[in-house]
Amino acid sequence: MFASGHRHQPWVWQVSALCFILGLLVAGSLQTVTTIRRSGMSSGRVGFGVAPSPHLTMTLRQREREISDLREKQTTLETVLAEGSGKLETLNTELQKVKLLSGLTEVHGPGIMLMLQDGKPRSNRAFEAERLTIHDYDLQLVANELTASGAEAISINGQRLTSRTPIRCVGPTIMVNNIPVVPPFEILAIGDPGTLAGGLNLPAGYLDELRSIDPSMFRLEKRKDVLVSAFAGSTEVRWAKPVAASAPSKGRSGDR
Incomplete structure (x- = not known):
């Protein structure tokens, strides 16, 4: 039915082919990013890693920009493809x-x-220096609080947070999406400004603790418009597979 509806519209297949080619380009760029990340990381224990060199970091960010551009072009082509059919338009919207x-x-x-x-x-006391340093768990606490307060999109120094985003330390360096980030940390979140700010300012909450240590460690602003960049990392899924709607659940306790 699909083929007969577009038999006399060769542009559909041309655009589909372009989408496929762009997908291959994105996959190739992601492979390059993965290779760069691995080459810039030490194979030692966590906590004793060596931070990536500035050259590797610059190359990695350049590849991420290329991936973002390719995904934007792919989205445009998907939209063009959807304009040829009502059903395809619905699918593209989803x-x-x-x-x-x-x-x-x-x-x-x-x-x-x-x-x-x-x-x-x-x-010069080590304990004081520890309290005055922003750690990976500080960023995790803020991200969790913003998510609980209804944030629909969050980024840290331009790194978009997703369900698979790791926030951790490798030696002295904080990594977000396996990309090194350094202070100051700019955290952007989209949602109701009052609710998001209220979640961060809960009594005995995170910002309350920072106020008691050093109020200069943070600045919070409500904004009418915030721009949050797209995730530029890998979206490859190797092990997880979708479960068919009619298939019985095999993840219950006691199943073998």
């Missing part, structure tokens, strides 16, 4: 919604900007 929820689309809207930076030690 596809773009899934891409938005997955963090693959650049988005904007009202929200907040939170800037975090290390405090200034008043003495």
